[in-house]
Amino acid sequence: MKFISNAIVQASRNIRAVWGSQLMTFVTVSLSVLIFSFFFLIYINMIQAAGHLGDNLRLIVYLEEEPNQKMKEQYRYKITTYEQVEDIRFISRRQAYERFRRQLGENSDILADMPKDFLPPSIEVYPIKSLRTLARAREFSEYLHTLPGVDRVQYGQEWLKRFYFFIKLLRIVVMLSGGLLILTSVFMVSSTIKLTILQRSAELELLRLVGASNAYIRTPFLLEGFFQGMLGSTCGLAALYLFYAWIRSRFSIPEIPGLFDFTFFSPQMAAAIVGASIILCVLGGILSIHKYLRL
Amino acid sequence: MKGEVTTRVMVDLIKVTKFFPPDVTALIDISVSIQRGEMFFLVGASGAGKTTLLKLICNVEEPSKGLVEVAGEDLSKLKPRQIQKLRQRIGVAYQGFKLLPERTVAQNIAIAMEVAYKRKAVIVNRIRDLLLRLDLEDKHDTRVRDLSRGEQQRVGIARSVANNPELILADEPTGNLDGETTGRVMELYRQCNQSGATVIIATHDESIYTHTTHRVMELRGGRKISLTTASTTP
Numbered sequence: 001m002k003f004i005s006n007a008i009v010q011a012s013r014n015i016r017a018v019w020g021s022q023l024m025t026f027v028t029v030s031l032s033v034l035i036f037s038f039f040f041l042i043y044i045n046m047i048q049a050a051g052h053l054g055d056n057l058r059l060i061v062y063l064e065e066e067p068n069q070k071m072k073e074q075y076r077y078k079i080t081t082y083e084q085v086e087d088i089r090f091i092s093r094r095q096a097y098e099r100f101r102r103q104l105g106e107n108s109d110i111l112a113d114m115p116k117d118f119l120p121p122s123i124e125v126y127p128i129k130s131l132r133t134l135a136r137a138r139e140f141s142e143y144l145h146t147l148p149g150v151d152r153v154q155y156g157q158e159w160l161k162r163f164y165f166f167i168k169l170l171r172i173v174v175m176l177s178g179g180l181l182i183l184t185s186v187f188m189v190s191s192t193i194k195l196t197i198l199q200r201s202a203e204l205e206l207l208r209l210v211g212a213s214n215a216y217i218r219t220p221f222l223l224e225g226f227f228q229g230m231l232g233s234t235c236g237l238a239a240l241y242l243f244y245a246w247i248r249s250r251f252s253i254p255e256i257p258g259l260f261d262f263t264f265f266s267p268q269m270a271a272a273i274v275g276a277s278i279i280l281c282v283l284g285g286i287l288s289i290h291k292y293l294r295l
Numbered sequence: 296m297k298g299e300v301t302t303r304v305m306v307d308l309i310k311v312t313k314f315f316p317p318d319v320t321a322l323i324d325i326s327v328s329i330q331r332g333e334m335f336f337l338v339g340a341s342g343a344g345k346t347t348l349l350k351l352i353c354n355v356e357e358p359s360k361g362l363v364e365v366a367g368e369d370l371s372k373l374k375p376r377q378i379q380k381l382r383q384r385i386g387v388a389y390q391g392f393k394l395l396p397e398r399t400v401a402q403n404i405a406i407a408m409e410v411a412y413k414r415k416a417v418i419v420n421r422i423r424d425l426l427l428r429l430d431l432e433d434k435h436d437t438r439v440r441d442l443s444r445g446e447q448q449r450v451g452i453a454r455s456v457a458n459n460p461e462l463i464l465a466d467e468p469t470g471n472l473d474g475e476t477t478g479r480v481m482e483l484y485r486q487c488n489q490s491g492a493t494v495i496i497a498t499h500d501e502s503i504y505t506h507t508t509h510r511v512m513e514l515r516g517g518r519k520i521s522l523t524t525a526s527t528t529p
Contacts, residue, residue, distance in 0.1 A: 002412045002414075003412065006409060006412070202393075202395060203395055205393075206393055206395065206406060207406070207410060208382075209353075209355065209382065209387065209393065210382060210383070210406055210407045210410050210454075210458075211378075211379045211380065211381070211382030211383035211384075211385075211410055211411070212379065212410040213376070213379050213410070214375070214376075214379070216410055
């Protein structure tokens with residue numbers, strides 16, 4: 001208990017001694033956490049959205065001719081022997097027309113002069129969840145295209161490609177901003193603690209002379225890193241939350257049910273970010289202590 | 296205890312030599328044993344090697360040759376943790392004081408006790424007692440930078456004895472003090488010695504050792520010139 005209270009007193013003394021640098025470090029850590037967590041938040045929401053996309057993934061196989069019952073059985077057999085599916089639905093020209101008419105709603109009268117069989121018949125294939133990735137969907141669609149009587153296969157390829165490319169890009173940005181967080185936290189905290197060590201060099205020499213243990217000398221600097229990490233990351237996350245709340249209140253995010261339910265970090269994730277920042281800042285402290293105090 | 300032959304040796308120097316590169320020889324072949332509870336004077340002119348000898352005893356410097364033992368421990372074989380523990384048992388009043396000018400008198404004295412995790416009440420009482428004995432009771436909250444040299448010297452002395460160390464090393468402890476204050480300081484050391492502490496005082500102030508009953512070792516040019524024996528009467 002005495003050890004901890006001594007360490008806290010010394011750590012607060014350190015913080016007061018070079019408060020200008022401490023403030024700079026605090027701001028830098030906060031900004032780094034803000035930048036990283038901003039991109040990370042977008043990334044995990046996109047990943048969630050990608051999961052929902054997978055849930056809704058279906059392949060539409062357009063046929064040249066309306067299949068009879070026997071052909072339907074053959075299609076069903078050929079599809080299920082190639083890949084596991086959850087469901088296969090055959091949509092006739094008439095059903096396609098009715099569905100289209102319903103989708104047009106008030107504007108359905110534009111179909112008035114159109115024949116009711118102008119849309120092609122199709123098969124809607126719903127793969128099982130484990131197969132719902134872009135790569136597997138592509139493979140599956142290539143196979144479906146080889147089936148007799150198939151005109152073309154659609155599953156929103158272009159859109160999905162762009163979406164997954166965006167996620168890849170976002171992953172790179174998250175990694176870069178994570179790297180930025182690591183560098184700034186470690187470097188800034190390390191530099192600040194170096195300044196504290198230099199400012200307190202006479203006192204540290206005296207502490208060694210009167211027999212202070214390594215832990216007695218080292219702990220206040222580690223606490224300093226701990227406080228920097230904790231306060232910096234908490235403020236960074238708080239700023240991001242305020243920004244998130246403001247965005248939500250000002251702009252209504254396009255409501256695509258089940259796709260873009262833009263959420264903030266879970267408490268566990270926020271705690272993990274704070275924890276990681278603390279570890280990085282303490283690591284910065286350890287580096288300085290090792291280099292300048294040789295402890 | 297004084298003057299008796301005993302195996303309870305606190306400081307044992309055996310053929311100790313200390314060189315400082317490139318060509319300074321601070322101590323040559325010094326051998327001496329100082330008993331627990333003994334008061335010992337180390338005398339000689341400036342540059343005689345007194346300070347170097349004290350630094351070897353508190354392990355701030357290492358000998359170039361020879362052996363230094365403190366409380367039965369060979370200092371060259373101690374691990375860092377053991378050295379830290381040993382230093383908590385040694386109180387040193389440095390010639391240059393080694394005080395923290397921006398801290399108060401009380402904070403400077405408290406450092407020695409804080410590293411030993413003494414209770415706050417103990418620290419507060421001990422500081423008050425020492426300041427009273429050294430005529431500094433009104434300087435408790437004064438910053439050290441605002442003190443005179445003599446006052447700073449007394450703060451350093453107070454810190455050296457604050458933790459009730461087993462071994463006290465005092466390097467020119469009366470260099471900046473008037474006669475009356477010198478008397479107070481020597482009285483403090485005597486009381487520490489009577490309480491069982493071994494006290495080694497390095498000085499060139501003849502007034503404090505001329506009529507002493509304790510042993511006096513004289514150094515000159517790093518060599519031991521003489522070592523008197525202790526007597527029961529001055």
